[in-house]
Amino acid sequence: MTDVIVVGSGPGGVNAAAPLVAAGCRVLMLDYGNRDTRYADLVPRRPFAELRRTDPNQHRYFLGDAFEGVPVGPVRVGAQLTPPRMHILADAAARMPVDAPGFAVSMSLARGGLGAGWSAGVFPFSDDELRDTSLGLADLQRHYDAVAERIGVAGAHDDLEPFLPPSPSMMPPLEIDSNAEVVLERYRRRRAALNARGFFLGRPRVAACTRPCRGRGPYPYFDLDYWADVDRSIYRPQWTLEELERSPNFTYLDRRFVLRFAESADRISVHVVRADGGGEERHVGRAFVLAAGTLATARIVLRSLGCYDTPAPILCNAYTYVPTVNTGMLGRVPRDRRYSLGQLTAIVRLERPHEHLLQAQLFSYRSLLTFKLMKEVPLAARQSLRMLRVLLPCFAILGIHHEDRPAENKHCVLRRGEPDRLEITYRPSPDEERRQRRDERVLLRFFRRLGCLPLKAIRPGHGSSLHYAGTFPISPDDRPLTCDRDSRLRGTRAVYLADGSIFPWLPPKGLTFNIMANADRVGTLLAEKLR
Amino acid sequence: MPTSLDAAALEVEAQVFARYLVGRPAPPDLVERYRTAAQVVWGQADEPGDAALLEFVRRHPWSVGPLDAATALLAPGGPLRGRILLMAAILEATPAFADDFLPRAVSIPTLSLRIATAGIVAVCQALAGILLQPIARRRRS
Numbered sequence A: 001m002t003d004v005i006v007v008g009s010g011p012g013g014v015n016a017a018a019p020l021v022a023a024g025c026r027v028l029m030l031d032y033g034n035r036d037t038r039y040a041d042l043v044p045r046r047p048f049a050e051l052r053r054t055d056p057n058q059h060r061y062f063l064g065d066a067f068e069g070v071p072v073g074p075v076r077v078g079a080q081l082t083p084p085r086m087h088i089l090a091d092a093a094a095r096m097p098v099d100a101p102g103f104a105v106s107m108s109l110a111r112g113g114l115g116a117g118w119s120a121g122v123f124p125f126s127d128d129e130l131r132d133t134s135l136g137l138a139d140l141q142r143h144y145d146a147v148a149e150r151i152g153v154a155g156a157h158d159d160l161e162p163f164l165p166p167s168p169s170m171m172p173p174l175e176i177d178s179n180a181e182v183v184l185e186r187y188r189r190r191r192a193a194l195n196a197r198g199f200f201l202g203r204p205r206v207a208a209c210t211r212p213c214r215g216r217g218p219y220p221y222f223d224l225d226y227w228a229d230v231d232r233s234i235y236r237p238q239w240t241l242e243e244l245e246r247s248p249n250f251t252y253l254d255r256r257f258v259l260r261f262a263e264s265a266d267r268i269s270v271h272v273v274r275a276d277g278g279g280e281e282r283h284v285g286r287a288f289v290l291a292a293g294t295l296a297t298a299r300i301v302l303r304s305l306g307c308y309d310t311p312a313p314i315l316c317n318a319y320t321y322v323p324t325v326n327t328g329m330l331g332r333v334p335r336d337r338r339y340s341l342g343q344l345t346a347i348v349r350l351e352r353p354h355e356h357l358l359q360a361q362l363f364s365y366r367s368l369l370t371f372k373l374m375k376e377v378p379l380a381a382r383q384s385l386r387m388l389r390v391l392l393p394c395f396a397i398l399g400i401h402h403e404d405r406p407a408e409n410k411h412c413v414l415r416r417g418e419p420d421r422l423e424i425t426y427r428p429s430p431d432e433e434r435r436q437r438r439d440e441r442v443l444l445r446f447f448r449r450l451g452c453l454p455l456k457a458i459r460p461g462h463g464s465s466l467h468y469a470g471t472f473p474i475s476p477d478d479r480p481l482t483c484d485r486d487s488r489l490r491g492t493r494a495v496y497l498a499d500g501s502i503f504p505w506l507p508p509k510g511l512t513f514n515i516m517a518n519a520d521r522v523g524t525l526l527a528e529k530l531r
Numbered sequence B: 001m002p003t004s005l006d007a008a009a010l011e012v013e014a015q016v017f018a019r020y021l022v023g024r025p026a027p028p029d030l031v032e033r034y035r036t037a038a039q040v041v042w043g044q045a046d047e048p049g050d051a052a053l054l055e056f057v058r059r060h061p062w063s064v065g066p067l068d069a070a071t072a073l074l075a076p077g078g079p080l081r082g083r084i085l086l087m088a089a090i091l092e093a094t095p096a097f098a099d100d101f102l103p104r105a106v107s108i109p110t111l112s113l114r115i116a117t118a119g120i121v122a123v124c125q126a127l128a129g130i131l132l133q134p135i136a137r138r139r140r141s
Helices: A011-022 A048-054 A058-063 A083-089 A113-117 A127-131 A137-151 A178-189 A191-196 A237-245 A294-304 A381-394 A430-449 A512-530 B007-022 B028-041 B048-059 B061-074 B079-092 B108-136
Strands: A002-007 A027-030 A199-202 A250-253 A256-263 A268-274 A280-290 A319-326 A344-350 A356-364 A395-401 A410-415 A421-426 A452-454 A495-497
Touching: A002 A011, A002 A268, A002 A512, A011 A027, A011 A113, A011 A137, A011 A237, A011 A280, A011 A512, A027 A237, A027 A280, A058 A083, A058 B079, A083 A113, A113 A237, A127 A137, A137 A237, A137 A512, A178 A191, A178 A199, A178 A319, A178 A344, A178 A356, A178 A381, A178 A395, A191 A199, A237 A250, A256 A280, A256 A294, A280 A294, A280 A512, A294 A410, A294 A421, A294 A495, A319 A381, A319 A430, A344 A430, A356 A430, A381 A395, A381 B007, A381 B061, A381 B079, A381 B108, A395 A430, A395 A452, A430 A452, A495 A512, B007 B028, B007 B048, B007 B061, B007 B079, B028 B079, B048 B061, B048 B079, B048 B108, B061 B079, B061 B108
Parallel strands: A002 A027, A002 A280, A027 A250, A280 A495
Antiparallel strands: A199 A344, A256 A268, A268 A280, A319 A395, A319 A452, A344 A356, A356 A395, A410 A421
């Protein structure tokens, strides 16, 4: 019999499976497993700027064979996905219908899950932040380290270290681009004054190999990260899945869609429908790890426990984009050698109404095509093209994350149907939204001092950070639909959650690395129990 | 009058939009790509007002700038704007036209001049386009 059945091949699934497989457990991973079979091999291994001038086939992967990369209509969640990444969201909305007015939902049935398009930001929670999760750094540090070693993390020991605990295996940081260099240099000149006021800036931690690691990397600086996984230097869960597939005690079954689980005295059976053909299957194991992604996991848990019409909390970091003009770049020629992802991380410590943090990442708009921005400029296309061409080297885009905590109007409910529908209500209070705007003004004041003049705050709407979490939180209280400290779902014997479901609140940081570390903890604990 | 998704009409549109965006004609393979893309993205014939607007642009290529400026303000989701952006996407994803879209670093005075000129032209075009739109949207009998 299988020891552990793991559902989902995303960041949680593969990092829960890895310690189990290493400990000799027999692991079965069930996954839908969509992949890109059309575009991946078309993107040449050449720098973005060069292939734009030379590759006659670029229209295929830039625009898509069915022109799916040409957005028509208003900006929607997933619009940032390029044709080679669009398989990540394929089939999910049809298989897992959600009613979520005013809340953007992105779910994945891809091999690697949403992690297949992860922006690779590594933001370990601090001891204080974990305490609110009923855990501490002592519980998670070794798992942060294990995951960092497994996925490869590049970063610097800089002013952000008090907020982002380091890992011993950290590789040298990625080279930041010209835009970020100018901002960082200005920060260094004003560091003491800015730090005294609670503002800290540094290089981002990125799940990338800056030196060869596990057959990946080193990072080639081709600026193609939105289009391709060149040299596999940016981490994707599929890389760990491939390593797992080489182990004799690991079995991967794709084209499976998990419906529910049922427990008996000593085993768990998992009911599955085949994606090809629709036939049903049953798989049996001693323990079950659910890592299907917060929203998919919520469906499976609520259905399996018969908790229809029962509200469960839901969280998602509020997210705001602010395009700015970096005055320090005016008249300068930017380097083409760069990477596409976040270039700098800023953290602001705010005191009111309680001490809390705000986190922002600085991006340059260099790695996508210009026509997508032309669409957003309310000028004639020819004029907007002329302006954007000269302004693009100076564009610094801030992506601001706010913390999120459970509240009365943030919940999801499963409604019975064929198929069941998940209803999401997410309405932050006016006070919370006011506080977020005030916090953003504080952050933008700091960036003005660094020469970045904000143009406009764009709030793409609730749910747009994709950091869905908090549905079955770890809690010290023995309540239904919560997890114990081991991430075991209360009311079950051996059902463990290893995705965003277990976080009772969200600090203003990327969630993915923390999901991975907790998944590694779940896998490690489970391996010890099953021994 | 041809329907908006008539192949010949789409070919004329492609050339009008290419000259408008980059100041030179599109080669036949890009015209064909535009035709295919427009049929994939829009599929059905346009609403009568939009069809008339597109036909006006095809007959009077000089009007594309003002009408584009007006629709950028008044109907950014409309087919005229959408098809200009589609042609922009097709040109941008072609090596021969890449340099027309790639960012350029310029001196601060040039940047200021470029932005001021583009801004003034955009405002004038938008005003002209707003006046022109009712005429352009009228169907020819």
